[in-house]
Amino acid sequence: MAVKWDIGQPCTWYDVQTELPAAAEVVVIGGGVIGSAIARELTKYTPDVVILEKENDVADGTSKANNAMVHSGMGEEFGTLKQRLNVKGNAMYDDFVRGLNVEFWRNGMLVLFAPRSLGAEITANMTPEQVHEALAVNIPGLLLQDGVKKGIPGQRLVEREELFQLEPYVNPDTFVAVLDPTYGIVNPYKLTIALAENAVMNGARVVLNTLVTDVLVEKGSVSAVVTNRGTVKARYVVNAAGLFADEVARMVGDDSFKIHPRKGATLLFDKDLVGGLVRHSIAMARIPPDPHTKGGGAFPTVDGNIQFGATATEVDDKYDTSITAEEIERMLDRYPYMVPGFPTSAVISAFTGVRAPTGEEDFVIGPVEGAAGFVNAAGMQSPALASSPAIAEMVVEILHEMGVSSERREGWSGERPVCPIFSRMSSKDRESLIKGDERWGHVVCRCETVTEAEVANAIHGIIPATTMDAIKRRTRVGMGRCQGGFCGPRVAAILARELSIPVTAVTKDGEGSELFCCDTKVLLTEMV
Amino acid sequence: MRRLKPDCAVIGSGPAGLAAALAAWDAGLKKVVLIERDLELGGILPQCIHDGFGSIVFKETLTGPEYAQRFIDRLAGTGVEVLLDTMVLDLGADRKISAVSAAHGVVEIEPKSVVLAMGCRERTRHNVLIPGFRPAGVITAGLAQRWINIEGLMPGRRVVVLGSGDIGMIMARRFCLEGAEVEGVYELMDHPGGLTRNRVQCLDNFDIPLHLSHTVTFIHGRKRVMGVSVAAVDEAMKPVAQTERFIPCDTLMLSVGLIPENELSRKAGVELDEITGGPVVDDTMHTSVPGIFACGNVVNVYDLVDYVTQTAETAGRGAAAWVQAGGPEPQPRIRVLPGRNVSYVVPQYVTSLEREVNFYFRVEHPEKAVIARVSAGEEVLARKKAKMVRPPEMVRARAKPREFAAGAEVSEIIVDVVGADTAIEGAGDE
Ligand SMILES: Cc1cc2nc3c(=O)[nH]c(=O)nc-3n(C[C@H](O)[C@H](O)[C@H](O)COP(=O)(O)OP(=O)(O)OC[C@H]3O[C@@H](n4cnc5c(N)ncnc54)[C@H](O)[C@@H]3O)c2cc1C
Ligand SMILES: Cc1cc2nc3c(=O)[nH]c(=O)nc-3n(C[C@H](O)[C@H](O)[C@H](O)COP(=O)(O)OP(=O)(O)OC[C@H]3O[C@@H](n4cnc5c(N)ncnc54)[C@H](O)[C@@H]3O)c2cc1C
Numbered sequence: 004m005a006v007k008w009d010i011g012q013p014c015t016w017y018d019v020q021t022e023l024p025a026a027a028e029v030v031v032i033g034g035g036v037i038g039s040a041i042a043r044e045l046t047k048y049t050p051d052v053v054i055l056e057k058e059n060d061v062a063d064g065t066s067k068a069n070n071a072m073v074h075s076g077m078g079e080e081f082g083t084l085k086q087r088l089n090v091k092g093n094a095m096y097d098d099f100v101r102g103l104n105v106e107f108w109r110n111g112m113l114v115l116f117a118p119r120s121l122g123a124e125i126t127a128n129m130t131p132e133q134v135h136e137a138l139a140v141n142i143p144g145l146l147l148q149d150g151v152k153k154g155i156p157g158q159r160l161v162e163r164e165e166l167f168q169l170e171p172y173v174n175p176d177t178f179v180a181v182l183d184p185t186y187g188i189v190n191p192y193k194l195t196i197a198l199a200e201n202a203v204m205n206g207a208r209v210v211l212n213t214l215v216t217d218v219l220v221e222k223g224s225v226s227a228v229v230t231n232r233g234t235v236k237a238r239y240v241v242n243a244a245g246l247f248a249d250e251v252a253r254m255v256g257d258d259s260f261k262i263h264p265r266k267g268a269t270l271l272f273d274k275d276l277v278g279g280l281v282r283h284s285i286a287m288a289r290i291p292p293d294p295h296t297k298g299g300g301a302f303p304t305v306d307g308n309i310q311f312g313a314t315a316t317e318v319d320d321k322y323d324t325s326i327t328a329e330e331i332e333r334m335l336d337r338y339p340y341m342v343p344g345f346p347t348s349a350v351i352s353a354f355t356g357v358r359a360p361t362g363e364e365d366f367v368i369g370p371v372e373g374a375a376g377f378v379n380a381a382g383m384q385s386p387a388l389a390s391s392p393a394i395a396e397m398v399v400e401i402l403h404e405m406g407v408s409s410e411r412r413e414g415w416s417g418e419r420p421v422c423p424i425f426s427r428m429s430s431k432d433r434e435s436l437i438k439g440d441e442r443w444g445h446v447v448c449r450c451e452t453v454t455e456a457e458v459a460n461a462i463h464g465i466i467p468a469t470t471m472d473a474i475k476r477r478t479r480v481g482m483g484r485c486q487g488g489f490c491g492p493r494v495a496a497i498l499a500r501e502l503s504i505p506v507t508a509v510t511k512d513g514e515g516s517e518l519f520c521c522d523t524k525v526l527l528t529e530m531v
Numbered sequence: 532m533r534r535l536k537p538d539c540a541v542i543g544s545g546p547a548g549l550a551a552a553l554a555a556w557d558a559g560l561k562k563v564v565l566i567e568r569d570l571e572l573g574g575i576l577p578q579c580i581h582d583g584f585g586s587i588v589f590k591e592t593l594t595g596p597e598y599a600q601r602f603i604d605r606l607a608g609t610g611v612e613v614l615l616d617t618m619v620l621d622l623g624a625d626r627k628i629s630a631v632s633a634a635h636g637v638v639e640i641e642p643k644s645v646v647l648a649m650g651c652r653e654r655t656r657h658n659v660l661i662p663g664f665r666p667a668g669v670i671t672a673g674l675a676q677r678w679i680n681i682e683g684l685m686p687g688r689r690v691v692v693l694g695s696g697d698i699g700m701i702m703a704r705r706f707c708l709e710g711a712e713v714e715g716v717y718e719l720m721d722h723p724g725g726l727t728r729n730r731v732q733c734l735d736n737f738d739i740p741l742h743l744s745h746t747v748t749f750i751h752g753r754k755r756v757m758g759v760s761v762a763a764v765d766e767a768m769k770p771v772a773q774t775e776r777f778i779p780c781d782t783l784m785l786s787v788g789l790i791p792e793n794e795l796s797r798k799a800g801v802e803l804d805e806i807t808g809g810p811v812v813d814d815t816m817h818t819s820v821p822g823i824f825a826c827g828n829v830v831n832v833y834d835l836v837d838y839v840t841q842t843a844e845t846a847g848r849g850a851a852a853w854v855q856a857g858g859p860e861p862q863p864r865i866r867v868l869p870g871r872n873v874s875y876v877v878p879q880y881v882t883s884l885e886r887e888v889n890f891y892f893r894v895e896h897p898e899k900a901v902i903a904r905v906s907a908g909e910e911v912l913a914r915k916k917a918k919m920v921r922p923p924e925m926v927r928a929r930a931k932p933r934e935f936a937a938g939a940e941v942s943e944i945i946v947d948v949v950g951a952d953t954a955i956e957g958a959g960d961e
Contacts, residue, residue, distance in 0.1 A: 275794060328748065350657055353660065430629065430637045433637050434532050442633070485655065488653055488671055488673065513754070516666060522684060523685050526711055529710065
C-alpha cells in the first residue's frame with residue numbers, strides 16, 4: 004500500500020507536556036517499536052499511559068538500526084511464539100500503519116536457490132544432477148510445505164524465466180526461487196515515532212531522557228517505577244526495554260531469561276546508483292546456514308536505497324554498535340553473489356544494530372509471578388518489527404486480564420497527520436507553501452531535498468527532535484550520499500536557533516556527542 | 532513562480548560558474564542567468580582563506596575569497612542575472628531547469644544552453660568504509676574548513692587526519708593555528724595525496740608528522756570520538772595487525788578524495804566518464820547532451836583553480852557559439868585516449884584541431900624526466916617536458932591550432948608520457 008501524502012494541511016507545532024508525571028495507570032518502559040506499539044494500542048482503552056525512555060528520542064535503540072523488513076514468518080521455526088506472532092503481525096500490517104502516514108509496502112521476498120546454496124561439504128559427495136535436483140526441486144518444495152503449515156499465504160515457486168523477468172540482475176546461475184508476496188518493507192524509525200506520536204495524540208505521554216532504575220512491588224503487585232528523575236506511581240508496568248529487558252525484569256525478581264546481545268551490521272547504498280536494481284527483497288537459501296549472516300540479503304528500503312545485511316555476531320556489550328573490517332568483508336563477499344555486478348562502491352552508509360535474543364531464542368511475552376501488573380515484552384529479536392502489531396495486541400490482552408479496561412474509548416483516532424514533505428510535492432504545492440512561509444524555499448539538504456521548514460517542524464513536533472540524529476530520522480537530512488557534509492552546518496544552526504541554545508551545545512545524539520569543543524580562538528586563549 | 536528563457540543558464544557560481552557566465556556574456560549572449568544555491572557567490576572559495584590561488588591566471592597568488600572577488604567584481608559590470616539562494620532540483624535532456632528559492636518560489640527555466648558548474652563533494656568515511664563506531668567528531672576536511680573559517684566553530688582539540696589530500700594538509704595547519712593539536716596525518720598510499728608545496732608549507736613547517744602507507748583501522752567512541760586505531764599497510768593495502776596502535780583523539784578528519792557532483796547531469800542523461808566521475812566532454816566542453824556544457828570540478832577534480840577557470844571560459848564560449856550557430860547538430864568528433872602512463876584525459880573528444888586545445892590529464896605513477904605528448908598518428912600535436920610527474924598533480928598540454936587545416940584525417944588522439952630520451956621529433960615544446 005503506497006502512502007498518499009496530504010499536502011498543504013497545516014503543520015501544527017506541539018508543546019507537549021514532557022515532565023515526569025507523579026502517577027500513571029500504565030508505565031511502558033522503553034520507546035522502541037515495541038513499547039510504542041503497545042502504548043498506542045493501550046490508548047484505545049485508557050489515556051493514562053506513559054512511555055519512559057532513557058535516550059533523547061524514541062526509536063533510538065535497535066528500532067532505528069535494522070533491516071526494516073516485515074517478514075512473513077517463513078524464517079522462524081514452526082510453533083515458536085515468534086513464528087506465530089510473525090504470521091499474525093504480517094497480516095495486520097496494512098491496518099496497523101493505516102492513518103499513521105508511514106511508508107510501508109509489500110514488495111515481496113524472493114529466496115534464491117543457487118549453486119552456493121549448498122555448502123561445499125554437502126555437495127562434495129553429490130553428482131551435478133543431484134545438486135540440481137536438491138536445489139531446483141526438493142529443498143524449495145520443503146520450504147513451500149513449511150509455509151503452508153505455518154499459514155503463510157501465497158508462497159510459490161518461481162522458475163528461471165519468470166525470475167529474471169521479475170529481477171533481471173539476480174545471479175544467472177539460480178536454479179529456482181521461492182516468492183513470498185506478503186513480505187514488506189517499512190520505515191522502522193518513522194513507524195516507531197509515528198506510533199509514539201499517535202499514542203500522544205490519544206492522551207499518552209512520552210517522557211524522554213528518563214532511565215528506569217527500579218520497579219517497586221508492594222504486596223505482590225507493582226506499585227511504582229523509580230527513575231533517575233523521580234518516581235512514578237503505576238498500577239501496571241510493561242517491560243519493553245529491548246536489550247535491557249532482562250535487567251528490568253530482574254527489578255521485579257524475574258531472572259528467568261537473559262539477553263545475549265548479537266549485533267548485525269548493514270551496508271546502505273546510494274539510491275541514485277543502485278535504486279531499482281532489485282525490487283523484491285532478495286535472500287538466498289543456505290544449507291548449512293552461515294551463523295554469521297543469518298537471514299541476510301539485498302533488501303530495498305522504502306526510500307529507494309538498497310541495503311546489504313545483516314551480519315550476526317555475538318558480543319559482550321549491549322552498546323556495541325560498531326562495524327568491524329571482518330563484517331564488511333563478509334558482506335562484500337556474500338551478498339554480491341546474489342546480485343552479481345552490484346556496484347558495491349556505491350556505499351553511502353554502514354550501520355549496526357544489536358539484537359536482543361534470549362537463550363531460548365524466542366519472544367518472552369507474559370506476566371511475572373509475584374509481581375502482578377507487570378508484563379514482559381522481551382526477547383525482541385527479529386522478526387519483532389514485523390510482529391509488532393500482534394505483540395502489542397497480545398500484551399494489551401494480558402493487561403485487560405489484569406484489569407485494564409477493555410472498553411474502547413470513544414474518539415480514539417489512529418490518524419497521525421504528517422507535515423508536508425517537500426521532496427514529494429508537485430511544483431504547484433511547493434509554490435503555495437513557499438508563498439506562505441519562505442523557509443519552504445530554503446533547501447538545506449541537497450541530497451534528499453529537505454527544506455528549512457521541515458527541519459523546524461521536526462524540532463517542534465509532537466515528540467520534539469532535539470539532536471542532529473533525531474532530525475535526520477524525521478526528515479532524512481544527512482541521510483544521502485554526502486552524509487551531512489552540506490546540510491550539517493545549516494541544520495546545526497537551525498537547531499540552535501529553534502532551541503535557543505548556542506551551536507556549541509548542539510549534539511549528534513545527546514549529551515557527550517557535542518559537535519564542537521568551542522568557538523574558534525578559545526583554544527588559543529587556553530594556551531597562554 | 533518565475534519563468535525565465537535565457538540564452539544560457541549556468542548552474543553553480545564557484546570559479547567555474549563565474550568564469551563561464553562571464554565568458555558567455557563576453558561572447559555576446561544577451562541573457563545569461565547564474566544560479567547558486569548558497570547565499571553568496573564563489574562556491575567553495577569563500578572558505579579557502581589560505582593563499583595559493585591564481586598563479587597561472589593572474590600570475591600572483593591570492594586567497595580563495597580574493598580570487599573569487601575578481602570575477603564577482605567583473606560580473607557586476609555585466610548584465611548577467613544572478614539568482615542566489617536558489618537550488619536547482621531538476622534538469623532535463625531538453626535543458627529545462629526546475630529550481631526553488633525563498634525569494635522566487637518555484638523557478639522554471641527554459642534556456643537555450645546550460646553550463647553545469649556544480650563542483651564536487653567530499654568522500655565520506657563510508658565511501659572508504661572505515662570500521663568502528665559512528666560518533667560525533669568524524670568530519671571531512673572541507674566541512675572542517677567551513678566550520679572553522681565561516682562559522683567560527685572548533686570541531687575538536689586533538690585531531691588525527693586520514694588522507695593527505697591538499698585540503699587535509701591545509702586544514703591540519705589550520706587546526707594548529709587555532710591551537711588544536713594535530714597528532715599526525717596518515718596516508719594509505721606510499722606517496723602524499725596532495726601537492727608538494729602543501730606538504731612542505733602545511734605539515735613540515737608545523738612539525739606535523741606524515742605517516743605514509745598507514746590507515747585508520749577503527750574509530751573508537753560511542754558518542755564522541757575517543758580515539759582511533761591506526762596501522763601500517765602492506766603492499767596489498769591491507770593493515771598489518773602487529774603494527775596497530777591506539778591514538779587518543781576527539782576528532783578524525785578525513786581528506787580521502789572528492790567526487791564530482793553529477794546528480795543533475797545524470798538526471799539530464801549526460802554521459803559520465805567512469806574514471807573521472809564527470810561528464811564526457813569535447814574540446815568546447817560540450818557534453819553528450821546537445822546544448823549542455825560542463826566545466827570545473829563537476830567534470831573532473833582539477834587541483835588548481837586556474838585550470839577550473841580555463842575550462843569554464845571554454846565552456847562559456849562554447850555555449851555561446853553553439854547558441855549563436857542556432858544549436859547545430861553534433862559534429863563528428865575525434866576520440867582522445869590515454870596512452871602510456873596516463874590514467875585519463877579531459878576532454879575525451881576533440882571536434883576541431885583548428886583551435887587551440889588544452890589537454891588535462893593525470894599520470895598513473897610517478898616518473899622523472901619525461902615528455903608528455905599529444906599525438907595523432909605520426910603527428911605530434913603537443914609536447915611538454917617535465918622534470919617530474921606525479922598522480923596528484925594534473926598535467927596540462929596545449930596543442931596549438933593546427934596550421935594547415937587540410938592536414939591528414941585524424942581518427943584518434945593519444946596522450947602519453949614517455950622517457951625524455953625516447954621522445955621523437957615533433958611540434959615545439961610548450
Ligand atoms: C541488524 C538487525 C536487523 C533486524 N532486522 C529486522 C527486520 O528486518 N524485521 C524485523 O521484524 N525485525 C528486525 N530486527 C529486530 C528488530 O529491530 C527489533 O526486534 C526491534 O526493533 C525491537 O524493538 P524494541 O522496542 O524491543 O527494542 P528497542 O528499539 O531497542 O527499544 C527499547 C528501548 O528501551 C529503552 N530502555 C532500555 N532500558 C531502559 C530503562 N531502564 N529505562 C528507560 N528506557 C529503557 C532503550 O533505550 C530503547 O529505546 C533486526 C534487528 C537487528 C539488530
Ligand atoms: C575544500 C577545498 C579546498 C581547496 N583548496 C584549493 C587551493 O588551495 N588552491 C587551489 O588552486 N584550489 C583549491 N581547491 C580547488 C578549487 O577551489 C576548486 O577546484 C574550485 O573551487 C572548483 O570550482 P567549481 O566552480 O568547479 O566548484 P565549486 O567552487 O565547488 O562551486 C560549485 C558551486 O555550485 C553550486 N551548486 C552545486 N549544485 C547546485 C545546484 N543544484 N543548484 C544551485 N547551485 C549549485 C554550489 O553551491 C557551489 O557554489 C579546493 C577545493 C576544495 C573543495
